[in-house]
Amino acid sequence: MRDLMGIMKQAQAMQETLAGIQSELETVEVTGASGGGTVRVTMTAKGLVKAVAIDPTLMVADEREILEDLVLAAVNDARGKAEQTAQDRMAELTKGLPLPPGMKLPF
Template identity: 35%
Template sequence: MPKGFPGMGNMNNMLKQVQKMQQEIEKLQEEIKNRTVEASAGGGAVTAVVNGKKELVDIKIDESAAEDIEMLQDLILAAVNEALRKADEIVSNEMSKITAGFNIPGFPGIG
């Protein structure tokens, strides 16, 4: 690194931090895609299971919920949406753990 360029050392340090953060984010994304979250509605009449990629991987419906189709549709929507919200929350919480350790000026929420 040529002398006489103030701040270049800081830039190199920042680039190293960004690269490290990117590696940790990639690792986290790999781990999270295999996690699942579960949410239920109607007192357990409908249970939805979503993975970290926000894909619905399972849905369980109690037979008693099948008697009222409109109610069943509402319960399915509620359970799936809650499971998706939980998946987002996990991703957000895990991501904030990674970015909290980095002090990168000019990047809101990271520095």
Template identity: 35%
Template sequence: MMRGMGNMQNMMKQMKKMQAQMSAEQEALNEQTFEGVAPDDMVKVTFTGDKKMKDITINPEAVDPDDVDMLQDLVLAAVNDALGKVDAQTQSTMGKYTQGLK
């Protein structure tokens, strides 16, 4: 009966170690920056790994008072590009911990 307890303690230690590793990797990921760009670099945005926008640069050529829709589309394209990169990096960094989990 005691042998089972040792296995349980060992498993708990392993889980704590894995949680600490996950936490450290998530923190490192959050500190990374990801740049998203719209076509022709008309709009550039920078996000952190935890999906907070840090910066946006809009090319003056993209600002046309008669075509605000185009500017909105460019901003959306840049934001979605950056967030896609964040998601891809998150999946490749953290995916190993969630494999097999549903």
């Protein structure tokens, strides 16, 4: 019976830690870039876009599609960094737990 109580305490502590990490991910910001840094997108680790910065030299009417592609690339770069940040934080939480390989806890 002691083992069950210990497991329940561990689960409760893990749940509290997970809530803290989720809250933290709302404030952690990552920046993705493209075009050698001429387009930058800042978002939270939860995926909320906070800012888009575009170098004024890219504002050429005839090259609108290039600018659109650069914005898209910067958003995807930032999203990848946000996902990696979230995974890193979760790895800290689940370190030492006997979870099956590839199992992801929900965010």
